[in-house]
Amino acid sequence: MRKIVAVDAGGTSSRAVVLEASGDCRGFGRAGAGNPTAVGIEAAVEALGLAVARALGDRLGDTDAESLVVIALAGAETPEFVQRLGSRFAGLGLGGTVAIEPDLLGTFCSGTALEHGYAVIAGTGAIAARVSDGRIHTVRGGSGWLLGDTGSGFWIGHLVARTVVAALDGIGRPTALTGLLLEATGIERTSAKHRGRAEELTRLEHALYALQPVELARFAPLAFEAVDDPVGREILDAAAEGIARILAAAVQTDVSGAVVLGGSVLAAGMERAPAIFTHRLRAAAGDAQLIPVADGVVGAAVLALRRLGIRVDARLHRHLTGEIDRARGEAVAQ
Missing domain, CATH: 3.30.420.40 (ATPase, nucleotide binding domain)
Known part of the structure; x- marks a missing residue:
């Protein structure tokens, strides 16, 4: 056989x-x-x-x-x-x-047996496509961490890192993300200073610069842990808006059907922050059915x-x- x-x-x-x-x-x-x-x-x-x-x-x-x-x-x-x-x-x-x-x-x-509709993947990157007659017709996004992918895991993780560095540096708002990121990188809070700067800030900068840029995507889940924190919520709001914008660019009024959602960011968004993600995605796709897949x-x-x-x-x-x-x-x- x-x-x-x-x-x-x-x-x-x-x-x-x-x-x-x-x-x-x-x-x-x-x-x-x-x-x-x-x-x-x-x-x-x-x-x-x-x-x-x-x-x-x-x-x-x-x-x-x-x-x-x-x-x-x-x-x-x-x-x-x-x-x-x-x-x-x-x-x-x-x-x-x-x-x-x-x-x-x-x-x-x-997500569907239909041959028309849309797919959105937001994981490390972010990309959307219009599917027609069972084939990919139009693709939007997916330009990679350096040039695009707004709302992706890298984009969120990068913003989490920048936000925490700014908070520790005294030029950004206090946020619950600070403790979460320090814990994720194994850095203990301390009141000590090194050359006029907070010691944990110096250690965090060294830890982050030791990573490959795209590895910052590992910190995206911290934003979902901090969904009730005003700063964390703002990051997720901006991420959902970016993903919806990519989807909207792929949408054609003459192509209906389901919108299938994949990738770790959308999985977390639909489960842990549906109030932030759902209405934006529905608005971008004309209130089409949203189908998350693992x-x-x-x-x-x-x-x-x-x-x-x-x-x-x-x-x-x-x-x-x-x-x-x-x-x-x-x-x-x-």
Whole structure:
């Protein structure tokens, strides 16, 4: 029987499932970051291979020259990445087709069986897309931490860091974010000074400058912890506004349908600060239904089945989602 494998290659973690044409799920595997832009080709290939190997389980190594592997991936893939990935999968017995699809499409298809609508991902970065006839039609945002991505995890984390540094320096407002960031960086509060400046400020600056810029995204959750703090709330207000602006730029009045939301920022926003995020997103998308999803692995599975000519309607989509949730839970319990 032909092996069907679907993979969501994330910048933090990757998930893989083994499917049957019926939508039944026969295995689930998880591993580290599978995005070559985030971690490099070698590490990404290894992580994706490990996730797929775990999903295959006792089917690992059974050669299948007609296998299909569909990967939902952010960014552009290079020929070297595709070649090394094919070799890695061949070593797992998957000698057939390897297809790479946009992570935005994987996110959209994770939330709905519709072929028209919108997808928004706000995690480390922020990006939105209009989906038409089951394909990506228009993309907005996604310019990266240096040039854009307003409202992203990096953008929030960077603003948290700047806000706390200003507060400690006496040129910004006091905020609950200060204690949270000092705790997150392992710096103790002290009244001591170093060359006329607060010692904890000097230590914090050293700690932050030791990071790669994009690593500031790790501090984005602190803003959600401080949602009741006026400064923390202002940061989240501005983040939600930025994400909504990216979505609004992708919206066309002639394209209706659901808005599927993915990424850690939107997951936290819809759960911990819905009053801030929900109405802005609805206003940007014309009051369309908002559907949060945990990741893009269901969507990758939908795209795999569609490549085989299988129509994924609402019933099959529900079945597929339930099967993957079941397999995910079983994998976690092991």
